[in-house]
Amino acid sequence: MSAASEAIARDGAEASLEAIARSAGVGSATLHRHFPSRWSLMEAVFAERVDCLFDRAEELRDAPEPLDALVRWLREVAAYATTTRGLAAALLNGPPEESSTCQAHLIAAGDSLVRRAVEAGAVRGDVATADLLTLVNAISLAAQQAGPEEAERLVTLMLEGVLVRQG
Known part of the structure; x- marks a missing residue:
């Protein structure tokens, strides 16, 4: 995992699987036995980072201002995905035949934040967490x-489209 994390940080989601295996001191077959697809390796590498975002959503869930909590979390997700090479592309372009554990985990994390903001009348009722994460x-x-x-x-520009207009 360490070799894969380093390679993906350096080269993004298209990092060479053969180079990752070499760097880890294993053969290509061993890598593929543990991670049958590039996507499964990506999800394993990003899982820890996504767990941090999940934990952050949990911390913000009971914040006094639901909209502020949601906005803060979405900005943190954006900053994390922007600086973690390959994460955004992997989450957006994962193969449809394979479930996206990372995406599902992020949706679960954000659902309570979105729900609270909708209930507070700050976010449109037709906004789904999955939509916000895609954006x-x-x-x-x-x-x-x-x-x-x-x-x-x-x-900030994107949020202007999902917030309830006051007045």
Whole structure:
């Protein structure tokens, strides 16, 4: 896992599986026995990072201002995905025939934040966590070259479309 994490951090989601196996001191067959597809390796590498975002959503779940909690979490997801090469692409482009554990975990994390913001009347009722994460991941992909500041700016623009207009 360490060799895969380093290679993906350096080369993104298209890191050479053969180079990862060599760096880990195992053969290609051993790598494929543990991770039958590139996607399964990606999910294993990103699982720990996604767990941190899940924990952060848990911390924010009881924040006094539901909208602030949701916005803070979405910005953190965007910054994380922008600076973690390959994460946004992997979450957006995972093969449909394989379930996305990372995506499901993030949706579960954000559901309570979105629900609280909707119940508070701050977010439109037709907004789904999966929709927000798709938009945040797309923003992260677009901002990878520019960095987290650009991702934050674009998340702010995106949120203008999901917030309930006051007055």
